[in-house]
Amino acid sequence: MSRRRHLVDLRQGPPAILPSLLLCDFGNLEREIRQLEEAGVRALHLDVMDGRFVKNLTYGMPIVEACRRLTDLPLDVHLMIEQPQDYVKQFHNAGADIITMHAEAVDSPSGVLSQIRELDCGAGLAINPETPVELIEDSLPLCDLVLVMSVKAGFGGQSFQTVALEKLRQLKDLVGEETLLAVDGGVNDGTIHDCQAAGAQLLVVGSAIFREASYRDAVRKLTDLALPV
Ligand code: DX5
Ligand code: ZN
Secondary structure (H helix, E strand, O other): OOOOHHHHHHHOOOOEEEEEHHHOOHHHHHHHHHHHHHOOOOOEEEEEEEOOOOOOEOOOHHHHHHHHHHOOOOEEEEEEOOOHHHOHHHHHHHOOOEEEEEHHHOOOOHHHHHHHHHOOOEEEEEEOOOOOHHHHHHHHHHOOEEEEEOOOOOOOOOOOOOHHHHHHHHHHHHOOOOOEEEEEOOOOOOOHHHHHHHOOOEEEEOHHHHOOOOHHHHHHHHHHHHOOO
């Protein structure tokens, strides 16, 4: 199946909760992924940080590969790295279905977005809270996904910044139906509904799942709260 086919699946149906695996137990990755599958999540969000574009350092291709071996769920790889163009191919080979890079990490995103699409992956573009939508407006036709950061990229567990809601509303008017809008950072019981109402179809959640005893209960509760009223 074409990897881009996953984009169609994600566009259909209710808003999707994407667990961010930053806080999961990497010593028990298989068990963690099984629990998330049983909780009914529709894709996994993998946060790759290089200690340069952001201060934090996480993991790279080997963990993406390990996830690929363990699940058929789409893998949404969020690159918080400098020079993402140098690594796109490797993340594709590792099994990424969607590759999202930061607008702040490149001079012009268009070339990298096209490179990602040529590999048959979904092409995503992320913007930090201080980056205006206007900066990426020209690149939107090349985006399969736009990731609006509601915290500054780098760490889980930060508080939600409401500027993300304004940007989602702005983007909703600018992108076509085929472009997914996603939000990432501080999404929890108190913020998820506003995100959905502002236009986010994909809701990336870290702490509000992984700090809970039952992933299934957490995902169910968040999904209910995210449903359109
Ligand atoms: C932050 C990451 C997020 C984050 C989400 O740079 O991109 O995916 O870890 O975690 P919470 O939900 O705890 O903000
Ligand atoms: Zn992320």
